[in-house]
Amino acid sequence: MTTLTELYEARVAEGRLKPDEAQRAVLPALERIRAALAEPVKRGFFRRAPEPPKGLYLWGGVGRGKSMLMDLFVESLTVPARRVHFHAFMQEVQTRIHELRKEGVEDPIKPVAKEISDSVRLLAYDEMQITDITDAMIVGRLFERLFDAGVVVVTTSNRVPDDLYKDGLNRQLFLPFIALLKERMEVRELASDKDHRQDRLSGAQVYFAPADSAARAGIDALWSELTPGQEETLTLHVKGREIELPRYYNGVARASFFTLCGKALGPADYLKLAESVRVLILEDIPRLSRQNFNEARRFVTLIDALYEARVRLIASAAAEPEYLYVEGSGSFEFERTASRLREMQAADWGT
Structure with missing residues (x-):
């Protein structure tokens, strides 16, 4: 044998x-x-x-x-x-x-x-x-x-x-x-000084704009690199409620903007998510404005939770961070979120 x-x-x-x-x-x-x-x-x-x-x-x-x-x-x-x-x-x-x-x-x-x-x-x-x-x-x-x-x-x-x-x-x-x-x-x-997951992401593009077919292909390639053909559903239990992320493997979760920000989720949900994953792939972030103010507010809360927990973020979006939210109530406050999105793209983020 x-x-x-x-x-x-x-x-x-x-x-x-x-x-x-x-x-x-x-x-x-x-x-x-x-x-x-x-x-x-x-x-x-x-x-x-x-x-x-x-x-x-x-x-x-x-x-x-x-x-x-x-x-x-x-x-x-x-x-x-x-x-x-x-x-x-x-x-x-x-x-x-x-x-x-x-x-x-x-x-x-x-x-x-x-x-x-x-x-x-x-x-x-x-x-x-x-x-x-x-x-x-x-x-x-x-x-x-x-x-x-x-x-x-x-x-x-x-x-x-x-x-x-x-x-x-x-x-x-x-x-x-x-x-x-x-x-x-x-x-x-396992006392290795190497973070092989960070090695795989080092130098790789992790923010894709616009969210087109090229972005999808880039994210698919990263997903394949991080999850070798295996995935499962991750269910988070928060105050008697369940949040399902259908695509998950070994600390890496993949979800759409709508899944995490288009539903009535709050700070406790995002804190639980940040506690449960080490890499989040978030796809199809739209432009944000007064028309989708609630979604924008949830997105800000989500990014804050990921940032504080130093979760690695891979994202596809309609525009670069500075141009995601340019008008309407909350656009000024969004500047901090845009700055965090930039910082989270750094090669050593999450280490």
Whole structure:
């Protein structure tokens, strides 16, 4: 069987990956799990199932290649596995728990965990982060049952385990989950000094005007570079409401101006978005005026949230920033937004 290091080096030789010593350093930790899961399970009445290998919690800064290594690892597996964004997984779990409660199940976490453990031997989570009190209260009991059932967990995160749900409500109730992670998973840092995502955008055009077919082609090329043929829906939960971004992968979201500014969204929604993504592709920003004042006001709020969170912005628009909003109430105040749009085009923005 080809090892993960051999797969990695083959991709480097093909030019599909850029070599990175920090990435190479964590490959043995993933190979340990791959090799253990590849061992045949000997059957027999008196034979006990082998102890599952310890999982892996891989953390590090954005753009370091954690998700790429996860994809490489999952691709190499020969056992039932599922790779899923952690946020999407917890949404599924909450939905299933709600369904079972409606059916009268008193403790739905137990059957939910069994459904999961019956279907996979390994769960690969991308971008583990806990910001929601509901997730925080569920995740400990759920993971304990998954671990006890022999499910191996590999996850990536931008935070060390001790920083999960930092400053969250009733965080003391969450601390046993952090201890469980550190007990059942090897914690490794991907300590690369390279931000490969920024490298891919360095020197690239990130603001396209006008929003024509050439702009669309340019944005499509960047989307392909940042999301290698994979995407999913990201659902944000804000004060009991749901905001769906149908095109999302590994911290990169793509949406139209109308999706984010043509609907009745507010500061809390945009703050949640800025917290949840590292790159936003925003398409088809129109000229702004008194005719679409509400949309313009939301756009200003959105840019402020992205700016403060240092989210990388890729955009197509009807005009250059200074000419987007030239008349009507609010045009003077828009000068700050235009300045921020210019600043956010810098090659080192978001670093």
